[in-house]
Amino acid sequence: MFATDHFVLQPSGSPHQPIPPKDRDELTAKDILRFVRSSWRLCLLWIVVSLGVGGAYAVLSPGYYTAYATILLSSPPASQPGEAEADERVYVESQIQVIQSDEVVGRVVDHTGLAEDEEFVMDDSLRARISSYVRSQLASLFGTELPTAEPNIRHEAMVLVRRAFSVHQLGSSRAVEIGVTSSDPQFSAMLANAIAGGYIGSQRERRQAARAEETSDLHKRLAELREKAFVTESPKKLLSDPESAERARVLFREQQSAAEVYRSLYNALLQRTHSDFSASSLIPSARVITAAEPPRQRSWPPTVLMVALSAMAGGIAGVGHALIRQAMNHRLMTVEDVHRSTGLDRIVGIPRIPRRRWNVVWPCEQSLQPVYSKDAPELHSSLSKIATRMRGVQGRQVSKIATRMRGVQGRQGGFVIGVASPLGKSGSSTVAVHLARVIAATGQKTLLVDANWQKPSMDQPMLNAEPGRKLARAFATIPADQEGLEVLVLRPTGSISDLNASLSISAALQHLQQEYSCIVVDFHSTDRTADLEAAMGVLSEVLLVLKARLTFADHLEGILRIIPREKLSAVILTRINRAPSFAVRRRTDRGNPRGPIWLVKAFSPNR
Numbered sequence: 001m002f003a004t005d006h007f008v009l010q011p012s013g014s015p016h017q018p019i020p021p022k023d024r025d026e027l028t029a030k031d032i033l034r035f036v037r038s039s040w041r042l043c044l045l046w047i048v049v050s051l052g053v054g055g056a057y058a059v060l061s062p063g064y065y066t067a068y069a070t071i072l073l074s075s076p077p078a079s080q081p082g083e084a085e086a087d088e089r090v091y092v093e094s095q096i097q098v099i100q101s102d103e104v105v106g107r108v109v110d111h112t113g114l115a116e117d118e119e120f121v122m123d124d125s126l127r128a129r130i131s132s133y134v135r136s137q138l139a140s141l142f143g144t145e146l147p148t149a150e151p152n153i154r155h156e157a158m159v160l161v162r163r164a165f166s167v168h169q170l171g172s173s174r175a176v177e178i179g180v181t182s183s184d185p186q187f188s189a190m191l192a193n194a195i196a197g198g199y200i201g202s203q204r205e206r207r208q209a210a211r212a213e214e215t216s217d218l219h220k221r222l223a224e225l226r227e228k229a230f231v232t233e234s235p236k237k238l239l240s241d242p243e244s245a246e247r248a249r250v251l252f253r254e255q256q257s258a259a260e261v262y263r264s265l266y267n268a269l270l271q272r273t274h275s276d277f278s279a280s281s282l283i284p285s286a287r288v289i290t291a292a293e294p295p296r297q298r299s300w301p302p303t304v305l306m307v308a309l310s311a312m313a314g315g316i317a318g319v320g321h322a323l324i325r326q327a328m329n330h331r332l333m334t335v336e337d338v339h340r341s342t343g344l345d346r347i348v349g350i351p352r353i354p355r356r357r358w359n360v361v362w363p364c365e366q367s368l369q370p371v372y373s374k375d376a377p378e379l380h381s382s383l384s385k386i387a388t389r390m391r392g393v394q395g396r397q398v399s400k401i402a403t404r405m406r407g408v409q410g411r412q413g414g415f416v417i418g419v420a421s422p423l424g425k426s427g428s429s430t431v432a433v434h435l436a437r438v439i440a441a442t443g444q445k446t447l448l449v450d451a452n453w454q455k456p457s458m459d460q461p462m463l464n465a466e467p468g469r470k471l472a473r474a475f476a477t478i479p480a481d482q483e484g485l486e487v488l489v490l491r492p493t494g495s496i497s498d499l500n501a502s503l504s505i506s507a508a509l510q511h512l513q514q515e516y517s518c519i520v521v522d523f524h525s526t527d528r529t530a531d532l533e534a535a536m537g538v539l540s541e542v543l544l545v546l547k548a549r550l551t552f553a554d555h556l557e558g559i560l561r562i563i564p565r566e567k568l569s570a571v572i573l574t575r576i577n578r579a580p581s582f583a584v585r586r587r588t589d590r591g592n593p594r595g596p597i598w599l600v601k602a603f604s605p606n607r
Contacts, residue, residue: 043318050314502534
């Protein structure tokens, strides 16, 4: 049952050397793997919680719908002679700015009547409510009044419309896409089409105004040329003077020549005007190529993105939580944790035994704890196989803990072993009864003392309360391979103080040393009583039992302060993770030719 993870024996009297700080701070692949194994459940829990929160947000949050309208811009204006050719990309970007300008947005607001829609203009968001409340509280605190200003409803509507839509170019073409996001899909499609129509209408009006101005200028120019081309004066009569008459004829011919020139200019300008108007009518203007339709699916929150973000946030939170817990948590979970926190080498790791492997070997008497009647077949098998690899056992079927304790073998009496733990429910009673059974199997007269006097008392007739004793006694026998294991139960018959109970336990142990070769004492946890410290003068060895994931390093350091180094037999860490294999390695030093035995990995009883 008790397969060991690590067990290191030091020669008695050798000082415990704590691990240097650099060894404690060293990060290895084994540490990373241990961190992953111990934290994956926490990370998975955070991911599940984050996915639940993200799913709840996606379901309960108001959905937003985006409608898209696509327009094809007109060709950029032709460059005039002497000017650089216009860049089409720059032209498209400039038109995108025009679509987002106040001219187009204001036109949309006016045509759709959004300025008169109170539900659209009123800002009832949480941010606006908090801002209004804070401003009102500050005003009341300082005794001032909030400045009242007439709201510009049209401007506020334009700001809301500008926030609701976006415009971007489709690839490298002259097509641009207008997207409008709103909680109402019908409103999104209507507003997208209105913005596209507002831009096209604005461009049409600008073109019509430019054409009207150009037409007016041309008409003025044609009128001026018509006056010069068709209005000429002919000589009414010839002068009598030949010289004057000749000059008049020359002037008349010059006027006719000038009129011909103006007439030709007039005709050329008139033809050019007709050709320009015909060509301009053929130039395509901006037009809608894809009208916006009410969307069916929500654009926000996106399901795939929410799942990805929730999983990522949960993973980050889980890893962060695990790192914080690793940095702040000083729980003892493995044998290495105990070794690093205290520097002790006499450590035994006991994996957790499934409940189905525990057997009730005999009916439990009313005076004994129920745990005293339970056993697991793999317990003695594992201890015997481990003990055969230890020096000094010589074939005896005893556990490695019993062989470690000085005086268990070869001593005829007075050897007292205390089994204690810093916290309750650590398995100290289980270790005590099994240790007593193993020692009793060697043929030595062994007694198990149940010193858990704070547990419920048994029936009064079963207790032997002699005068002068603070704790009554009750003897029982547990069947064993030899003659059986005797158990002494100490319980109070009435109210008793902690000091009197501790003194009574010490006195009983001193008296029993003369009758038994070995006494195993099952103490209360040190966080409840001071029995272990009071009986330290009587104890020969102390076996310390810790529970993995329940005991902290502070608890271990606190109990080690009251146990002398020479009396600490071993530290047992129960309920650790089971390891898959077993190996023995002997370390040899010059000062210690035999060297201590290292049980590196867990023992497998099936091997």
